[in-house]
Amino acid sequence: MRRFALQVFCVAISLFMAAPIYLITLAAFSSRESLNEFPLPLVPTDPSTETLSGFLSSTGVIAGGVNSLMVGLNTVVLALLIGLPAGYAVARYAFRGRQPYQLFLLLTRALPIVVLSVPLARIFLTTGLYDTTYAVTLLHTALALPTTVLITAAVFVAVSPEQEEAAQIFGASPVQAFVRIVMPQALPGIAAAAVFTFVMSWNEVLGAAILTLNQRTLPAQVLSTLSFSPLAYRFAGGFALVVPALLFIAIMRKYLLNMWGTTLK
Amino acid sequence: MTQRVNRRTLLGAGLTVLAAPALAACSGVSTSGTGGEGSVDFLSTQFLPVEERQRFEKILADHVKAAKVGFNPVDASVFATTVQSQVDANQVKISLLGGLHGDLAPHKDRLIDLDDLAKGLTDRQFPADLLELGKFGGSTQKYIPWMQATYVLAINKAALQWLPSGADPQNLTYEQLLAWAKAGRTGNGGKPIFGFPAGPKGLYHRFFQGFLLPSFTGGQITTFRSPEATTAWQYMKDLWAQTAPASTNYDFMQEPLERGEVMIGFDHVARLVNAPKPKPDDWLMVPAPKGPKGLGYMIVIGGLAIPKGAPEPDKAKEVIKSLTQANVQVEVLRANAFFPVAKADLPGDLSKPIALEAAAVKAQQGAQGTIVSLPPVGLGAKDGEVAQIFKNCFKEICLDGKPVQQVLDAQAVKLNAILDEVKVSCWKPDPLSTPCRVL
Numbered sequence: 001m002r003r004f005a006l007q008v009f010c011v012a013i014s015l016f017m018a019a020p021i022y023l024i025t026l027a028a029f030s031s032r033e034s035l036n037e038f039p040l041p042l043v044p045t046d047p048s049t050e051t052l053s054g055f056l057s058s059t060g061v062i063a064g065g066v067n068s069l070m071v072g073l074n075t076v077v078l079a080l081l082i083g084l085p086a087g088y089a090v091a092r093y094a095f096r097g098r099q100p101y102q103l104f105l106l107l108t109r110a111l112p113i114v115v116l117s118v119p120l121a122r123i124f125l126t127t128g129l130y131d132t133t134y135a136v137t138l139l140h141t142a143l144a145l146p147t148t149v150l151i152t153a154a155v156f157v158a159v160s161p162e163q164e165e166a167a168q169i170f171g172a173s174p175v176q177a178f179v180r181i182v183m184p185q186a187l188p189g190i191a192a193a194a195v196f197t198f199v200m201s202w203n204e205v206l207g208a209a210i211l212t213l214n215q216r217t218l219p220a221q222v223l224s225t226l227s228f229s230p231l232a233y234r235f236a237g238g239f240a241l242v243v244p245a246l247l248f249i250a251i252m253r254k255y256l257l258n259m260w261g262t263t264l265k
Numbered sequence: 266m267t268q269r270v271n272r273r274t275l276l277g278a279g280l281t282v283l284a285a286p287a288l289a290a291c292s293g294v295s296t297s298g299t300g301g302e303g304s305v306d307f308l309s310t311q312f313l314p315v316e317e318r319q320r321f322e323k324i325l326a327d328h329v330k331a332a333k334v335g336f337n338p339v340d341a342s343v344f345a346t347t348v349q350s351q352v353d354a355n356q357v358k359i360s361l362l363g364g365l366h367g368d369l370a371p372h373k374d375r376l377i378d379l380d381d382l383a384k385g386l387t388d389r390q391f392p393a394d395l396l397e398l399g400k401f402g403g404s405t406q407k408y409i410p411w412m413q414a415t416y417v418l419a420i421n422k423a424a425l426q427w428l429p430s431g432a433d434p435q436n437l438t439y440e441q442l443l444a445w446a447k448a449g450r451t452g453n454g455g456k457p458i459f460g461f462p463a464g465p466k467g468l469y470h471r472f473f474q475g476f477l478l479p480s481f482t483g484g485q486i487t488t489f490r491s492p493e494a495t496t497a498w499q500y501m502k503d504l505w506a507q508t509a510p511a512s513t514n515y516d517f518m519q520e521p522l523e524r525g526e527v528m529i530g531f532d533h534v535a536r537l538v539n540a541p542k543p544k545p546d547d548w549l550m551v552p553a554p555k556g557p558k559g560l561g562y563m564i565v566i567g568g569l570a571i572p573k574g575a576p577e578p579d580k581a582k583e584v585i586k587s588l589t590q591a592n593v594q595v596e597v598l599r600a601n602a603f604f605p606v607a608k609a610d611l612p613g614d615l616s617k618p619i620a621l622e623a624a625a626v627k628a629q630q631g632a633q634g635t636i637v638s639l640p641p642v643g644l645g646a647k648d649g650e651v652a653q654i655f656k657n658c659f660k661e662i663c664l665d666g667k668p669v670q671q672v673l674d675a676q677a678v679k680l681n682a683i684l685d686e687v688k689v690s691c692w693k694p695d696p697l698s699t700p701c702r703v704l
Contacts, residue, residue, distance in 0.1 A: 033543075036524045058315050059322055059336075060296030067293050114342075121350035131358060132292035209343045210350075213306060213358055214335055215293030222315075225338065227466060229314040230539070231520060237315075 021242060028052050028239035032232045055236040064221035065244070068202060071133050071217055072248075075140040075201040076194045079148045082141070083193065087152030088178070092161065102153075105146045117210045124211050135211040140204060144197040151196065155189025156182065191255030195248070202245050297335035304333040305580050308347060309363035311412075311567055312601060313338045317535075320600035328593045331583030334361075341368055348372050348572060357574040360581040362408075366398055366566045367640045367648050369408050376570045378405040382582050389589050390608035398639070399568055402690070408568030409585050410606035412597055415564050416471060417625040419518065419537045420549040424528035427452045435628060437554040439480065439500060442529075446507035449528065457509040460527035463659065464516040468533055470655040475563025475638040476531075477501060479694045480556025485638055487695045489680060489703040490673040493557070498662050498669045505663040513664075533565070534622045538602040545617030552629035559634035561694065566639075567603065598623075642692035647683050654680045677703040 027035060031048035034041075055061060089095075090102060113120070120139070121130070129135040159182050167177040183190075208220035218241065226237040297306075312321045318338055325334045337359075339347065344364060351357045352375040362369065362376070369376070383396065383406040391410050399408040420434060427449040428434065432441040442459075449458035463469040474485050481497035482488035509527050518530035522540035530537065531553070541548035553562050569585045571578050587593060594605035595612060602619060604626060605611075611623055629635070641651050654676050661672045681703050691701035 055315060058319050063294040063296045067296065070293070117346045118350045118353075121346060122354040125351060125354040125356035125358075130356070134292060206343075209339060210346050212293070213308070213337060213347070214295050214297045216296045221296050225313045225315055225318065229316070230517075233315045 021246075024235055024238045024242065027232075027235035030232075030235075032230070035232055035235075051232040051236045052239065055233055055240060060216065060221050061218070061240070064216050064218035065240075067133055067136075067215055068218040069244070071136045071140060071208075072198045072201045074133070074137045075144060076197050078137060078141045079144040079197045080190065080194065083145050083148030084152055084190070086145075086149045088156050088182075090149060090153040091156035102150070105149055108142055109146055113206045113210075117206070120207070121210050130211060131213045131215055133212075133215060133217075136208045136217060139207045139211060140197075140201040143204065143207070144200055147196050147200075148193045151193040152186065152189055155186045158189075159185045188255050191252045195252045198248050198252075199245055202241075202248075295335075297337050303577065303580070304335050305360045305577050305584055306335045306358055307337060307361040307363060307584070308344060308359045309336065309338045310341050310344045310365060310368045311338065311363055311603075312336075313340065317601045321597070324593065324596050324600060328590070328596065329584050329587040331587060332577065332580035334584055344368055345371065348375060352572050352574060355574055357572050357576060359572060360575040360577040361584055362570045362572060363411055363567060364570075365640065366568060366642065367644070369568055369570055370401060370642060370644075372570075372572075373401040373403070373407050375572055376407045377573050377575070377578065378407070379409055379571065379582075379585075380406045382406070382585060383409060386586065386589060389591070389606075391589075391606055395566060395606055398566060398642075401642075408570035409589060411567040411569045411588065412594065412603035413564055413566050413606050414534050414603050415562055415626055415629060416468075416476065416531060416533050416553060417537065417622065417629060418551050418553060419522055419530050419532070419540050420551060421522065421525075421528035422547050422549060424449055424458050425549075427458070434549055434551050436632075437551065439477070439504075439554045439556050442554045443500065443504050443507065446504065446529070450507050457507055458528040459504070459507060460509040460512045460515055460518060460521055460529070461531045462515045462518050462536065463512045464514050466516040468536070469512075469659065470652040471533070471563055471640070472531055473501070473655045473659065474640070474652075476553050476561050477556070479561025479636045479638050480554070480558055481561075483558040483636060484695045486680070486684070486691055486701055487698075487704050490670070490677045491704075494673060495669050497556070498658065498673065501659070502663050502666075502669070534604075534626065535602045538618050538622060541618040541621060545621065548618075548621060550621040550625035552625055552632055555632075555634070559636045560629070560632050561636040561638060562629055563638045563640065566606070636694045638694045639692045642689065644683075644687055644689065647687050650683050651680065654683070 026042075026044060029044065029047050029049060029052065031046045031050060034046040090098065124130040124135045129138070163181050164177045167181045168174065172180065203219060204217075205219045205223045208217045212220060222237050222241075226234050229237070307325075312318050318336070322336050325336055341364075345368070347359070348362065349372070351359060352372070362372075386409065395410045395413070396406065399406050399410060401407055418437075424445070425434070427445060429441055429444040429448060432438075432445065437445075446457065446459040450456065461467075461469055461472060477497050477500070478485055478488070478494060481500070482491055482493040484491075488494055509521070511521070511526065515521050517536040518527075518532035519537050519540040521527050522530045522537070523543065530540070537550070541550075553560060569588060571581045575581060589607050591605065591607050591609035594607050594609050597603050598605060598611070599615060599619060602622060604623070615623060641648050644651055658672055658676050661667045662669055684701050684703075688700045690697050690699035695701065
């Protein structure tokens with residue numbers, strides 16, 4: 001009986017999550033005219049790829065997607081390269097000012113980008129990085145680092161130091177011990193941090209819009225546009241923005257499940 | 266088993282790390298179609314919607330031969346930040362700016378003088394007051410007029426059956442509009458037929474600023490809490506009672522009008538143009554109603570400017586020359602429903618919706634006793650705050666049902682606080698006194 005209730009609960013949650021995505025997909029593949037019908041049918045009656053292909057062929061959407069993908073993946077790599085050692089240090093070593101440091105980390109998220117926009121743009125203009133994906137990558141890395149550090153720190157704490165020490169006793173160097181003993185166990189947390197980072201970068205509009213001109217990321221290119229566009233395009237754009245993020249999460253999913261699998265048992 | 270999965274994932278992670286430099290080797294892919302040496306980067310607050318952008322890019326490609334133009338439409342806040350940071354850092358990447366008067370006004374000191382260009386464009390025959398606006402009250406030309414627009418009423422002919430006797434749709438008064446909305450609602454089985462764009466992105470504050478209040482009070486700011494303003498808002502309260510309540514979700518009136526949710530709608534011409542598209546013969550476009558002081562209407566003016574330190578100022582000037590040619594101006598009207606500022610004969614083969622609007626705009630300009638108003642001039646970043654004051658009045662008076670005078674007095678204090686900070690002179694239709702304040 002409890003099992004049944006659990007199943008029902010799971011189905012309900014999934015429906016809750018899937019319904020908007022289904023509706024967006026449905027609307028994205030409907031013709032413009034059929035969107036004016038009332039009430040809107042819940043099954044495809046007049047499938048059409050007209051608005052979606054119109055959206056995808058508009059200037060800069062494909063290029064913006066490529067830029068977004070580059071920025072997203074580079075941000076993940078950069079944030080992990082910097083964030084993993086930091087997270088490890090926060091988890092393993094008691095150093096003076098550890099608590100303030102952890103709090104300080106969150107400060108980058110405390111200031112809204114709107115306040116920083118003009119100085120930020122100026123710095124990137126003078127360094128010559130303005131209007132490149134590097135600029136956006138650096139900004140997104142800075143924004144993602146707090147979550148990366150804090151998530152990975154929480155995971156590293158869960159890996160027992162004894163195992164690491166044991167590995168070193170059996171002849172592993174500290175780096176080997178980290179790569180072969182700690183990393184595999186921390187993988188779910190790292191994956192979670194990667195998902196957060198990627199999705200954050202994929203969704204970030206304002207910073208990307210301020211730091212680029214001709215080489216925008218997809219959200220900077222279309223998000224502000226979409227709110228002023230006809231309904232049909234909003235659905236098409238929404239669909240095009242949701243799918244890649246969903247795909248990335250689907251790929252990372254198995255590592256996440258791994259984490260929940262070990263903690264829920 | 267676990268070991269194998271881990272090794273594979275580690276391998277994957279390694280590959281990702283290796284792939285990163287390959288991805289990072291490229292600094293980005295152009296999203297504006299240009300970005301190379303010698304191209305003119307055009308930053309604009311206009312033509313953001315996907316289709317408008319595509320149509321304008323086509324006009325640029327077809328008619329602008331002097332340079333390759335990279336068209337970058339952005340919203341007003343990104344526009345402001347970009348112009349400010351680039352000019353102040355002396356690292357300007359943009360050569361051409363296009364925006365409404367209110368978008369360009371805060372940057373007047375960051376724009377180069379265009380007097381030589383304006384002199385060379387006398388054959389465009391811009392109206393003198395539009396050119397004057399482009400000087401921002403100074404002595405030199407800061408922007409060249411680009412295009413203009415206004416707001417009108419769109420009417421589905423099905424609503425004409427409830428038109429009060431003696432009323433002429435082309436020559437409505439506010440009282441008649443109210444009576445019409447009331448009769449229509451009764452005749453339509455209690456379903457309101459009038460709607461206006463009070464949604465989050467709707468331009469309904471312009472209805473108060475440029476239409477309702479000037480028509481009732483003759484002013485916009487100075488008369489903000491005058492007895493006439495109280496009458497105007499009392500009228501608005503009565504009109505709201507007969508308006509589709511879903512109006513608070515409408516951003517672009519063309520959508521509810523096309524769907525048939527409402528039959529009479531007030532909005533910006535560019536936000537009405539799609540309503541008559543499927544069945545143009547079912548629609549009327551008419552001037553805004555008249556009030557006790559006259560027919561108040563607001564004009565929207567777009568201008569083209571060049572920032573100081575622009576990489577390609579000469580090419581940008583050529584682009585401005587092309588965009589102000591009569592035939593290009595007509596193309597913009599055809600494509601995106603913005604009206605010419607240069608003297609241009611409107612061709613007879615305009616599409617039906619555009620022709621409807623063109624007639625309404627002409628009738629509105631030529632009507633007796635017009636009171637022209639401008640969107641707030643020189644408020645810069647405070648423009649949104651002033652707009653919010655009018656939105657607050659609407660919310661408190663019409664939605665929350667608070668007493669009119671009390672709301673106006675309270676909002677007048679806030680409005681004066683903003684105005685005291687910016688210290689600008691009043692703009693039309695208020696007398697040009699400095700500083701502008703609510704009396």
